Amino acid sequence: MSMELVIVGGGASGLMAAITSKRILGDAVNVTILERLERSGKKILATGNGKCNLTNASLDKKYYNEPNFVEAAFKKFGYNETINFFDSIGVLTKVDRDGRVYPLPEAATAVVDNLRNELKRLNIEERINFDIRKIQKNTHLFTLINSRGLKVEADAVIIASGGKASPVLGSNGTSMQLLKSFDLKLTENYPGLIGVKVDQNLIKGLGGIRVKGVVSLYEKKDKIWEDSGEIQFKNDGISGIVIMQMTSHIGRIMLKRPRASFTFSIDLWPDKTQEEVNQYLLDRQYRFKDLANENFLVGVVNKSLGINLLRRAKIEIAGDVKDISHREMLRLGNLIKNLSFDVKSTYDFANAQVTIGGLDLKEVNPDTLEVLKVPGLFVSGEALNVDGECGGFNLQWAWTSGYLAGTGAAMYLHNLLFSSEE
């Protein structure tokens, strides 16, 4: 007799869960992936700009919202296990200077193709265009119903259908609805790893400009986060990796305080103190006193950004450098060190890379990711309230949680099989 394991969602964690459980139980289990899109692994193809940054050599709990929960999970399936797993399906990897790990050919297709080859080799069934809308459990058996009313039965189910980020790539929030129907505690969701919208008047003419700097996030007057990296101005907001990391922190705080409001500031010249910047500007004024103001900061920052800073410092663009007052110069120096914006909102889920929030982690057994109130139901990936920073940390969570849920489901089915044979 074979047991039926059904996995909802053929994304990163679902594919890992399918392969793991089948490798453990072999012919004792039929593993079926139900995928709502026309193929599995579509989001993986879009990761890392098409290169798939699949993990990070500096994997550490500090890069996640729930450090203790992920730390325990990584002890079971962490960085080395991930590299070995990909080697086992034929994917060689390489590490860049920042610790980001990519498949050797630097193509996400190498990851997806090899995952799919492994599905075939293990005889794992995939049913595509199969959008699950409902899951019920009667005594031991689960019934899953899709958007066309088709039913599938299973002895165990893994919900691996992701969060709400980038719904065109499949994850449209149905995980949350499916989990809610079991009366489980879910947090709110916010988009993470995305840009922020700010007052457009403050960034007029800056669209497309990239700068490097240190970004500090404030809730009221309290500094709550700081990091450095590339900042990218857009026509209606600001993005770039460091800003994307910031929005994940905003989302995490919103889970606790939904009405929180935020400001952030950019230090455009982090290796100089405020006094050094002020002194430099005053010296520069003396040396270039005959210049027109619009050229004053050319060579210090991007020209358009320089003009923007002069405007914000209320310095007449049409004037001459020699006429800038001491006070105006200090205002300009302050803006270089502390270019601040109110956060109007983050951009929405359409282009977000990750979902902040998900199933409350108290609802699952941390070793197996089985839902405590519903034996035989497991949850993996972004559907859980786990999110990581940019750099391969979210895919790592997908592999790790897929492994835990796949192992947990295999153990559950093994016990069922054993008890039914007694």
Ligand SMILES: Cc1cc2nc3c(=O)[nH]c(=O)nc-3n(C[C@H](O)[C@H](O)[C@H](O)COP(=O)(O)OP(=O)(O)OC[C@H]3O[C@@H](n4cnc5c(N)ncnc54)[C@H](O)[C@@H]3O)c2cc1C
């Ligand atoms: C553009 C982009 C780039 C990214 N780059 C990186 C990166 O380089 N490195 C990194 O670590 N992370 C990256 N991420 C994040 C990472 O891709 C995700 O965290 C990870 O894929 C989540 O895996 P998952 O299995 O939980 O969900 P998903 O990968 O979202 O998979 C969920 C699957 O379930 C299917 N599904 C959803 N609902 C249903 C349903 N009702 N019935 C059946 N099937 C369903 C979906 O179609 C999808 O295939 C990126 C994300 C995006 C959007």
